[in-house]
Amino acid sequence: MASSEQRVVCVGLICFDMITVCDGFPLEDTDTPCREQHWARGGNASNNCTVLRQLGVPCELVGTLAADDAAKFLRDDLSTCGIPHDRCVEDPAGATPTAFIIINALNGSRTILHESTRASEVTAAQFDDVDLRGCGWVHFEGRSRNVAEMREMVARIRRDDAADSIVVSVELEKPRREMEQLLPLGDFVFVGKEFAVFSGYESMRAAVEGLREKVRGGATVICPWGEEGACASTSDGTVFTAAAEPPEKVVDTIGAGDTFIAACIAQLYKGASVEAAIQAGCRVAGAKCGQMGLKDLKLPPPSPLCKPREGTINLNL
Template sequence: MASKEELGVPAEERPLCGSTAANSSGMSCGNLKYRFLMTGIACLDIVNVCPRFPEEDEDMRAVGQEWRRGGNASNSSCVMCQLPGARCWLLSTLASDGFETEFVQRDLEQNGVKLDYCVRHDDCRLPTSYVVLSQATGSRTIVHYRKLPNLDFADFDRIPLEHFSWVHFEARNMTEVSKMIEKLTRHQQCQPDQRLTISVEVEKTRRETYPLMGMADVVFISKEVAQDLGRNDAKSAVVQLHSLHCRKDAKLICAWGSCGADGFSQSEGHVHCDAFPPESLVDTLGAGDTFNAGVLYGLESGASLFESIRLGCWLAGRKCGRLGVGNLLDGLSESDTVYSLVSGQQH
């Protein structure tokens, strides 16, 4: 395993253990960065912009097409790197070569995402998502293809955990991800002076991954997962599912599209934030990943659960009013409700 010096980690950003990384309010001190490790996938999105969603067997001409870097962890990483004081490393599998990999890697690096820990595989191709983006509704429909292994525990086991303050997981492979979280939990117990939070996103209705909700400090569930578990609104989802599936001290968060998002914790109880709809709905692809990044950043910076969810909703709304997940803070003014969280003033 490469040393931190070999990976180019500046001396002032090495281990958190024993550091004065946060004051009593949880806010960062000095110039120390919030350091996130985002584990999940990076892929190529080929987006076809259509006037509406086509009928089956219809021949429709797209009005536009673009290539984007995609994937939940990848998108959240790029959003995170736009926020003051945050540095983000992506832990993902990548194909060793190919034009898709070159495109996605270049985009990630241009957005400031660190790729030191990514795992390369030969004789594979980067996963590709074929997206139909409807101008009529702003909806996105995705067909995903992958011929690339998921991360396994051996990929994670080589990571120097003392380098990070937050580790986030996509719930993809129950067996391997549970091993990763178990290692992090042991690390938390052995290094009580290190500030290290574990979060997991359970987005797909794969019931074998649901036990991961009981292993993390912060848990995101999708509307689809909540409905699969018999809940028809975000409030009942977070309030009722918290006691059934999460640790007592965990935070549970559920976004519900245009209805906003809800959260629950023992300390704050139930909280809700309305959505921040854009003037014109342009593109919802990556809105959930943007929301997640905002919540993680808010919580890591010491904000309350409500304030963090509000930041996530605000960023997601900004994202839905434009193509892609870039330049979300352009035009930020003091009148914006999240100004104090994303202006850098508290840092």
Template sequence: MTKYGNKLSWAVGKKTVLCIGTTTIDFVSTIKHFPGENTHQQVIGGYWIRGGKASNNCTVLANLGVKVELLGVLSNWSVFQVLIDDLRARGIIIENCPRCDQGAPFSSVILCKATKTRNIVYCNNNFPYVSIEDFRKLDLNRYGWIHIRALYFDKSLPMVKDIEAYNATSKEKIVLSIYFDNNLDDMWPLMDYCDYAVFSKKLAQTNGWTSMEDACLQLDERLRMRWGLNLKRPYVVVLWGDQGAGFMDLDGNFTHAKPHKPRRIVDALGAGDTFMGTFIYALYIRERSLAVAVDFGNRMASYKCTRNGYDHIANILLPPIL
């Protein structure tokens, strides 16, 4: 298998990107029409893929030649070994991942061509999440960017506080990005620590957001209502599917980044994870502006949808054919 993490790229000389979260087994089936109750249907196609948001972010970054590490609990079950082998083959660092003897999380994904919908059934099995003790075994001097999904507040808060403490005494600061897609009220205190806060469209219904601009305006108001000393104001990005993304600078100014729709969608699974990985790449590795990074993330998420998986993303590193 190609060692995607060893590509000659703009990432030479950059510190490691750390993604904290989970990796899962995703079983993907494509069907013509969604089946009725108590019926059987032959799928058009199917495959399994290593999933999980942090795991996918790592795959995207590794494909772009970035030195990247996953921090997440890995299962010792033999069926899970194929995922570990895949992580290693791609050059994704997993040496600091804790292990357990519990069955790994998995998802059943059904892609329906008639309705162009994606249905996901997820099984976690109360699988453990990395602890602050696991995090504190890391040498933070090795990292230039850390990305966390806001999934468990009690576990994430000590980690972001440790990053803040490290940055207070270090000349080379770690950039922290956090992805929010559920339980915003519970996760909101994490906003005080991150440099970039990315929100999913999934949050819209539960928070009453009617558009990406409305979401940014409400988030801006909530940020301005905070009280305390030395509160950090993050850059904010709100993803809105096929409508693109909205983002705010540190003064709360809103900008709409238009979508780049592919002519033909083959596989939209993981488009949001592709945005996140390429967004980090543009900001950290290529040192581009927020506006350029959001536009690049939109373009790459669209390009991801034109094929299965993530490996074709590495095509942007190839010289054009003359």
């Protein structure tokens, strides 16, 4: 769908993650030993870029970066991973969004405590400084407190003569009513299970069929649904489903939904069908759940049979 020389621009959160791996979820008011602790770069758009880069798609990250020590770690990691971020907005008065994450090593679940009250969001005026020449795709992480600005950013893309061929995708994850305003914005609309259930849908098929009426003409709706896999509906009403492909043992589910989105975009960017894209999304997300972190990911071959798995996979966006 996009030229191999065109880049994918991801707009959204860059987060500093502090990860603790425990043998079971700790009880309140106890002193619990853990297996390991480490820092990682997180945030949906940031994770999207990490996966896109490893799948061979040129990409660029546009978000906000503060002037604190956590932001220095994030900048260094982005540089190490080869992710261009020089158009990120500097926010010297703000603070880096942080997440304290507990991984239960017995089942791979992740519990997240997130703080971003002092973090700023990219504005439409700041996005105007992004040169869209050489850009084939822009993906927006839906941020409930930044909906109006996102609408302006997409409007700029739609009216920009240099952006006639740019594909726009949006992600709706959090159960917030204002997020509904983002549905008509994307050529591809990624809807998380949490938002779909909040919107009254009890299955991934019901979600993509119901929300198809609320997106722009010609758009495709894609919805991952955890252990049930993923579903997509194209503008002509065709519905595709893909089975989940979990690892033999679930190790770490942090960023599984971000991985699914990035793998889908990577395949669509390379000209694959919607059906092939969601199948690839399930495979790469499953592989991610079988390892710690997002690095060294690749597209596994299709699995002839669903593998048995220990633990629970969470592909909620």
